[in-house]
Amino acid sequence: MVDRIHGVLRQANRVVALLLGVALVLTVLFILGDVLLRRLAWGSLGGSDEISGYVMAAVSSWGLAFALIERAHVRIDVLRLKLAAGGRAALDLLAMIVANAIVLLVAFQSWPVLQKTLERGSRANTPLETPLWIPQGIWFAGWLWFALTATALSLIALVYLIRGRQDALEATVGIGSEAEL
Numbered sequence: 001m002v003d004r005i006h007g008v009l010r011q012a013n014r015v016v017a018l019l020l021g022v023a024l025v026l027t028v029l030f031i032l033g034d035v036l037l038r039r040l041a042w043g044s045l046g047g048s049d050e051i052s053g054y055v056m057a058a059v060s061s062w063g064l065a066f067a068l069i070e071r072a073h074v075r076i077d078v079l080r081l082k083l084a085a086g087g088r089a090a091l092d093l094l095a096m097i098v099a100n101a102i103v104l105l106v107a108f109q110s111w112p113v114l115q116k117t118l119e120r121g122s123r124a125n126t127p128l129e130t131p132l133w134i135p136q137g138i139w140f141a142g143w144l145w146f147a148l149t150a151t152a153l154s155l156i157a158l159v160y161l162i163r164g165r166q167d168a169l170e171a172t173v174g175i176g177s178e179a180e181l
Contacts, residue, residue, distance in 0.1 A: 002159045006172060009152055010069050016145070017066040020059045027055045047128045054135035061142025065149035068099070077175050088174070089166045093157050096173040100150040107140075107147040114140045 034048040067073055080091050116122070117132045124130040153173055160169035 002156055003168070005152065006156050009149060013066045013069045013149060016062055020063055020066075023055055024059060027052050047126070050124060050126050050128055050130065054130070054138075057135060058138045058142060061139045062145060064103075064142070065146040068146070068149055069153065071173070071175065073099070075175050080175065085166050089161055089169050092169060092174045093154075093161055096150070096154050096157050100147075100154045103143075103147045103150040107143040110140050110143045 030045065031048045031052055034045045038044050075095060080088050083091065114133065114136045117136050122132045124132055157169050157173045160166070160172060
């Protein structure tokens with residue numbers, strides 16, 4: 001059951017990562033089109049700088065969960081490598097729980113930003129006058145997704161530790177090797 005949940009979570013994050021990649025490619029094409037139109041003196045599509053900023057905020061908040069589940073976050077393993085399997089498993093779980101706590105805190109603190117925007121009906125101070133709840137809502141949802149993913153991985157790792165499945169724990173929250181990337 002735990003393996004299945006981990007597999008579904010991994011697959012969902014891969015779909016999210018694919019959608020983020022498409023969004024980045026479309027953003028690049030939009031910027032390229034805008035630059036070419038300016039270069040040809042035909043004017044500008046306008047807003048490419050603003051929209052690209054929104055896309056980058058969305059991609060970063062949503063992409064963090066994919067990096068976490070693929071074990072692509074940076075970790076320093078000097079001490080970890082000197083420990084036996086049980087010690088490595090304990091450090092991996094500790095690292096996951098600490099990361100999870102930080103992600104939950106950031107997600108919790110992100111809500112007031114969106115809440116104030118919704119209360120005030122804030123718009124961007126740009127020619128597009130984008131209602132800021134749209135990009136901030138996407139950004140906040142990304143932090144929630146990251147928090148959900150981190151919490152699920154923490155619980156999965158805990159179950160693996162309790163069941164004595166140190167190999168599965170390391171494959172879930174351990175340090176990824178270069179060969180796996």
